[in-house]
Amino acid sequence: MSQVTECFNIRLYQTSSLQLNMNMAAFTPVKDIQCEKHNYSKMPIRIVADPFLFVHNDRVYLFYEQQRLYHPGVIMMTSSKDMIDWTNPVMALEEKCHLSFPFVFQENQEIYMIPETSELGEIRLYKADDDSLENFVYVRSIGIPSEDTDNLNFTDTCIFKDSTTYYLFTSTENKGNYQQHLFYAEKLEGPYLKHPCSPIAQNNKVGRNGGSILRIDNKLIRVTQDCVMGYGENIHLLQIDELTREQYSEHIILENMFSRNYGFYLKGGHQFNAVNYNGKTIIATDAKEYHRYFVERILHKIGVLK
Numbered sequence: 001m002s003q004v005t006e007c008f009n010i011r012l013y014q015t016s017s018l019q020l021n022m023n024m025a026a027f028t029p030v031k032d033i034q035c036e037k038h039n040y041s042k043m044p045i046r047i048v049a050d051p052f053l054f055v056h057n058d059r060v061y062l063f064y065e066q067q068r069l070y071h072p073g074v075i076m077m078t079s080s081k082d083m084i085d086w087t088n089p090v091m092a093l094e095e096k097c098h099l100s101f102p103f104v105f106q107e108n109q110e111i112y113m114i115p116e117t118s119e120l121g122e123i124r125l126y127k128a129d130d131d132s133l134e135n136f137v138y139v140r141s142i143g144i145p146s147e148d149t150d151n152l153n154f155t156d157t158c159i160f161k162d163s164t165t166y167y168l169f170t171s172t173e174n175k176g177n178y179q180q181h182l183f184y185a186e187k188l189e190g191p192y193l194k195h196p197c198s199p200i201a202q203n204n205k206v207g208r209n210g211g212s213i214l215r216i217d218n219k220l221i222r223v224t225q226d227c228v229m230g231y232g233e234n235i236h237l238l239q240i241d242e243l244t245r246e247q248y249s250e251h252i253i254l255e256n257m258f259s260r261n262y263g264f265y266l267k268g269g270h271q272f273n274a275v276n277y278n279g280k281t282i283i284a285t286d287a288k289e290y291h292r293y294f295v296e297r298i299l300h301k302i303g304v305l306k
Contacts, residue, residue, distance in 0.1 A: 003297065004290050006231070007035040008049035010064055011264055013283040014083060018216045018274055020237070020253055024265075027283060030083050033064070037291055043068035044296055048076075051284035052212065053275040054104045054133075056111065060277045061133055062284065063092060063113070065100040069293055072098035075115055077133060083282065093126060093136045103158045103212055107188055114142070118153040123170065125189070143190045144168070144183055154181075159188070160213040160220070165245060168192055169222065171208045178207030178227060184245055197248040204228045206252065210235050211273040222250060225270035232270025232288060234258050258287070 013027035036044035047067040054061045059079045066089075067073035075093040080086045093099060097119035104113045111128040113136050123144055126136040144154065157170040168183040180201035183192035201207045201224075210225035210232075220240035226233045237254040257272060258265035269287035276282075 003292065005046055005069070005293055007046045007289050007291050008232075008269075008286045009034045009264070009289065010048050010051045010062075010284065010286050012051070012062070012083075013285070015281050015283065018214075018281050018283075020217050020219070020221075020239075022254075022257075024257060024259065024285075030282075031062075031086065033089075035289075035291075038293070038295070043071055044293060046291070046293070047073065049286040050101045050271050051286060052102050052104050052273050053277075053282055053284050054106075054111075055275050055277050056106070056133065057131065060275065060282060061104070062086075063102040063104050064284075065102065066091075067098070067100075069296060073100050075099050075102045075113070075136070079133070083277075083280075090134050092134060096120075101156045101209075105159065105212075107161075112139075112188075114157050114159065116155050116157065118155050121153065123154050123157050123168075140189060142168070142192065144170070144192055145194050156209040158209060158212045160243075162243070166192075167195075167243060169209060169213065173208075176204075177202075178204050180207045180209070180224075182248060195248060196246060200248050200250065206236055206238060210270050213240075214274060221253075223272050226256070230268075233268040234260070234265075235269065235272045235285075237272075258285070 010033040012031040014030045015027045033048045046069050050065040052063045061079045063077050065073045066076045074091050076089045077092040078086045078089045099115045101116040113126045117124045123142040125139045127139050129135050129137050154170045160167045166185045171178050171180050179199040182195040182198040182200050185192040204227040206224040208225050211223035214221040222238045224236045235257040238250045239253045241249040258269045265287045267288040271286045273284045
């Protein structure tokens with residue numbers, strides 16, 4: 001029996017609005033991006049995941065991770081003005097390491113991205129080099145204090161800004177256990193200080209982010225991915241009750257957002273993001289499935305596919 005490979009697909013939905021008692025089954029699917037089950041002429045795309053939405057100049061942009069078999073992940077981008085016709089995906093960022101979780105945001109008229117670059121042992125800030133958002137360039141490393149200099153594998157980082165403070169949420173993993181850390185700064189570039197309540201979570205149920213910080217029903221929501229039984233099993237929503245430079249508290253308000261009883265999320269999923277666009281709420285999710293890539297593995301082993 002050939003080796004089973006974990007794969008991911010993306011699905012976008014449209015709805016009139018989001019509520020904390022949301023039901024995924026009530027949303028209207030509007031776009032799917034699927035992995036390649038088989039592609040013998042090249043390394044198949046086994047992962048399209050970590051979708052982030054961003055609205056700019058009357059367009060909605062979708063940024064996501066794409067990873068081919070035996071290759072590191074890159075960040076892709078496609079956009080639309082009507083949620084029907086989408087541009088051909090372009091590679092917005094490629095690095096010397098695996099990339100994923102492309103958190104994209106605007107600050108002082110500039111468009112930035114903080115992707116996961118855990119293999120480099122740092123959190124990196126990139127900026128769009130023009131208004132097309134088709135290419136992002138490295139700006140600087142964001143300095144994060146760490147008590148354990150051997151454990152700098154920061155993953156799935158996002159920033160929330162209030163009127164005076166930038167709050168940076170990120171996670172580390174040690175021997176399969178996730179911790180959610182919180183830092184704060186007065187400027188985007190830092191320097192960042194460790195929050196006195198950090199780590200704010202130390203378990204595999206809510207210790208790793210599954211999207212950016214959202215505002216739903218006028219409440220701040222932290223999206224987390226459930227990794228208790230395995231990587232990216234489901235999504236939970238936590239309400240942030242208090243967020244200041246001195247205090248932090250949160251509680252779970254919605255568990256297991258993705259129904260494992262049917263279709264797209266049958267094997268699980270680990271990403272949920274949403275934006276408002278043209279009077280609607282657009283939602284981006286991903287979901288797991290498994291393939292064997294039997295022929296591709298043989299071709300790779302004998303050197304035909306590289």
